[in-house]
């Protein structure tokens with residue numbers, strides 16, 4: 244029986260939030276397996292803000308060409324194999340969508356993942372995947388010290404929620420900035436952040452000042468714009484700004500938002516980073532993250548949307564704040 248492969252293809256480059264038709268669902272037959280190939284069936288897709296960037300611009304990866312299958316990180320199981328390195332039942336993460344032929348080319352960046360009792364498959368897309376790794380290495384760049392104040396934006400998201408907990412493990416005072424009272428309550432009550440600021444409240448700047456009486460030593464920046472400016476205003480001498488993401492600019496035409504004057508006057512070291520630079524150390528980081536999770540030092544939450552056809556709406560949720568923790572599409 245021929246299997247049908249459902250794939251979302253990029254039909255037009257979005258302006259602002261994704262509009263209907265920017266991504267179109269197509270079906271095509273799954274090709275027959277040849278020698279040296281395996282067939283992977285994707286179960287979950289990781290929904291990441293960078294997908295919106297890949298739709299429009301060449302950055303650390305080239306923009307997805309129009310008409311091509313949209314690039315996404317995913318979790319898959321090998322369902323058939325004529326490949327020496329993969330057997331039926333192996334579980335992999337990488338750049339995937341629906342059914343994928345795995346062969347000798349490195350185009351999918353595949354990584355085998357173990358089956359661990361009581362650990363869900365989706366963890367390999369969140370805490371032990373792109374977000375945990377990004378939080379881990381970003382916090383390594385931040386060189387946190389006991390008693391320092393760390394502020395993280397998009398704090399109830401997949402990356403920010405882990406950043407704050409790693410800050411607590413290092414003994415920092417951790418303040419998170421998020422867009423709803425529920426998210427603020429989750430990160431303080433369940434995750435142990437010292438304070439949370441809802442940036443949609445009119446007095447959020449005063450609240451940020453009250454929550455950071457000794458100034459700010461580390462800005463783990465996920466958002467940019469007005470939030471970043473306000474955090475920068477409160478930075479201490481020789482603070483560190485970890486420029487992880489600028490999500491408030493991804494759906495706008497003008498992404499220029501850094502206040503270079505403040506960075507200069509306060510002698511701040513600002514370091515941008517892309518998680519792919521750390522690929523050779525992923526196993527080391529995943530081992531540490533896994534231990535922290537096992538001993539209850541890291542908690543996570545997931546927002547799961549059902550159905551590949553809902554992926555375009557799911558991408559928009561990242562920009563409207565519809566997710567708490569890791570956003571995943573169950574294919």
Ligand SMILES: NC(=O)c1ccc[n+]([C@@H]2O[C@H](COP(=O)([O-])OP(=O)(O)OC[C@H]3O[C@@H](n4cnc5c(N)ncnc54)[C@H](OP(=O)(O)O)[C@@H]3O)[C@@H](O)[C@H]2O)c1
Nearest residue numbers: 377397400401402421422465488489490491516517518564
């Ligand atoms: N450098 C790297 O290698 C790397 C790797 C992974 C991720 N990142 C970056 O890390 C950041 C977070 O990514 P994630 O995957 O963990 O996503 P996420 O935080 O799970 O989801 C995005 C969240 O951002 C918040 N947000 C969206 N638009 C905003 C705005 N205009 N102002 C303030 N907050 C806004 C929303 O929460 P609220 O309800 O709180 O607004 C939303 O839930 C992104 O900037 C991403 O590009 C960088």
